[in-house]
Amino acid sequence: MKGKRTGIEELLASGLLRKGDGEAPSQAKAGPARKISVNSTSNSFDVEFFRADFTAGNACVAALERLSPEKLKALFPQELGALDSVEELGFLDIETTGIGYGAKAFLIGLGKIVPREGFLVRRFFMESAASEAETLLDAAAEVKTCRAIVTYNGANFDLPVIEERLRVHSIPTPFKNLPHLDLLKFCRKIFRKDCRDAKLQTLERELLGFVREGDIAGRDIPAVWREFSLRGKSGRMGEVFWHNSLDILTLALLLDHLADPAFACGPTALANLGVFNARRGHGEKALEQLRKALGLGLGAGETLAAAKELSRLLRKRGEAKEAARLCLSLHEKNPAEPFYLIEGAKAAKRAGGEISEALELMEVALSKTPWHPKDREKIEKLRQRLGKKVSR
Secondary structure, rough: OOOOOOHHHHHHHHHOOOOOOOOOOOOOOOOEEEEEEEEEEOEEEEEEEEEEOEEEEOEHHHHHHOOHHHHHHHOOOOOOOOOOOOHHHHEEEEEEEEOOOOOOEEEEEEEEEEEEEEEEEEEEEEHHHHHHHHHHHHHHHHHHHOOOEEEOOOOHHHHHHHHHHHHHOOOOOOOOOOOOEHHHHHHHHOOOOOOOOHHHHHHHHHHOOOOOOOOHHOOOOHHHHHHHHHHHEEEEEEHHHHHHHHHHHHHHHHHHHHHHHOOOOOHHHHHHHHHHHHHHHHHHHHHHHHHHHHHHOOOOHHHHHHHHHHHHHHHHOOOHHHHHHHHHHHHHHOOOOOHHHHHHHHHHHHHHHOOHHHHHHHHHHHHOOOOOOHHHHHHHHHHHHHHHHHHO
């Protein structure tokens, strides 16, 4: 069937895609949402519509209603640009013919939030090598309707693959100057210890409580494309389309989860989130998160990173006395770590009121702990300076 690509409004008006129709798939067997396919001149334009009551583990599409530009900009102020509405966000994911140079994106999916209705995924499918340019043109036109895009490893994979193929066909890129949030970079920083790895389906399982059943493995997808390109059909291509839609939906649900003020995570992730917010200039939020994380208990390395950031924030706010107490109390718990003693002494010197306690701890530490010569030298110098301040 040839003809002009049909938008969501026409689909809804035609009755081919209906609102609030039928039962939502169960989360255990997340079966297809309503689908229709419309052929353009050379490639298939496919729509997947997830109703508001579609559930995936602990997450529900209806929850996307609570996303707002304000929440997103608070978490990602640099990445999302001048976003006025979440409807302007595009969630992008591709499936490719392989990995490495020459790989083509045979399926490009772009998801959008449809307020009060659900979540819509438009997919652009390359039926043959001859239709690649048409597929890219259609997908590029859809990307241009977005004010920002969200991907998962898109900076290193999805966008370079698409842009390389756009250059081959002399098609202008729609990504130039388009704000881009790559959630993988954020999730690696925050969940590197709390989750087994930073794969999208790992976070889907551990944060959203959603386990896919019968999903095609990403490593098998290029073989499905090869079968399709040779035979003109593949019994598993439908699984590839569904896999792509779920990846895109998970991107949106994960973003909502992270932007939720009630977002809960383990102590390590909370500490990482505190460091992340501190470096983004969200001092109040960072202070709360770092204090809470230290109170919940962290490993030695995580405690050190959180304490460094919290001490810096406290001193910046003029609360050197609290910074001194924090570091000196942590030194008592971990006397072999030089940072706590040195940082505590520096903060005590600035605060004035904690100098005697710092001097006493330094005397004990110098007599009992086998310090590295450079650390011992720093502590000796600090002790001398503090001693002079006390004697004045």
